[in-house]
Amino acid sequence: MRLDLDAKSFGTRPVLGPLTLSVARGERVAILGPSGIGKSTLLRILAGLDAEYRGRLDGADRLAVVFQEPVLLPWRDAVANIAIPTGCDAATARDWLAQVGLAGHEAKVPRQLSLGQQRRLALARAFAAGPDILLMDEPFASLDAETAARMLALTDALLARTGAGLVLVTHDPREAEALHARPLHLAGQPARLQND
Numbered sequence: 001m002r003l004d005l006d007a008k009s010f011g012t013r014p015v016l017g018p019l020t021l022s023v024a025r026g027e028r029v030a031i032l033g034p035s036g037i038g039k040s041t042l043l044r045i046l047a048g049l050d051a052e053y054r055g056r057l058d059g060a061d062r063l064a065v066v067f068q069e070p071v072l073l074p075w076r077d078a079v080a081n082i083a084i085p086t087g088c089d090a091a092t093a094r095d096w097l098a099q100v101g102l103a104g105h106e107a108k109v110p111r112q113l114s115l116g117q118q119r120r121l122a123l124a125r126a127f128a129a130g131p132d133i134l135l136m137d138e139p140f141a142s143l144d145a146e147t148a149a150r151m152l153a154l155t156d157a158l159l160a161r162t163g164a165g166l167v168l169v170t171h172d173p174r175e176a177e178a179l180h181a182r183p184l185h186l187a188g189q190p191a192r193l194q195n196d
């Protein structure tokens with residue numbers, strides 16, 4: 001995928017651009033920068049969730065998005081939470097649950113899972129969609145250090161196994177390092193990508 005962003009504004013306030021970002025399958029980048037700089041805005045543009053900008057997005061790849069809050073179907077069990085949005089069958093959904101360490105939790109609904117388990121369910125759902133590129137917005141925030149480290153290692157392993165590319169939005173350079181993602185820093189007003 002490739003984004004040539006001339007400008008993104010909210011009302012009259014320019015927030016982002018000009019900038020260019022391209023990511024291919026198997027390639028990993030992390031978008032870093034302080035709170036409010038425009039990281040989530042950039043990710044939403046890449047995901048096709050925000051089309052109100054000047055520029056061009058060439059997004060032919062298959063994408064999956066993981067947000068900080070795992071957006072799950074509250075009344076459906078873990079298997080259905082993967083099978084319904086991705087269209088995969090129940091056996092495939094169970095296999096993905098096992099791959100993220102949720103074997104034995106197949107019949108639970110989200111509120112019966114811890115936050116860390118819900119995050120892993122959202123991660124399994126994202127990979128079950130078979131993405132060329134995974135887009136992640138602060139998916140490791142507000143987890144305890146040990147849970148975050150396990151989830152980082154799991155994400156790294158699944159990216160390697162599937163060959164998917166990664167765009168990670170984070171304020172924490174250590175997460176970028178743990179995922180072997182090339183750090184790209186947003187800075188300025190409006191924000192641009194700095195040379196790394």
Ligand SMILES: Nc1ncnc2c1ncn2[C@@H]1O[C@H](COP(=O)(O)OP(=O)(O)OP(=O)(O)O)[C@@H](O)[C@H]1O
Nearest residue numbers: 010011015033034035036037038039040041042171
């Ligand atoms: N829908 C919106 N309408 C108006 N302004 C917005 C909107 N969404 C974001 N902004 C503003 O755009 C700027 C960038 O926001 P964004 O959420 O992309 O930052 P961020 O780098 O992801 O921050 P954080 O790390 O705190 O999540 C902020 O100043 C924010 O207030």
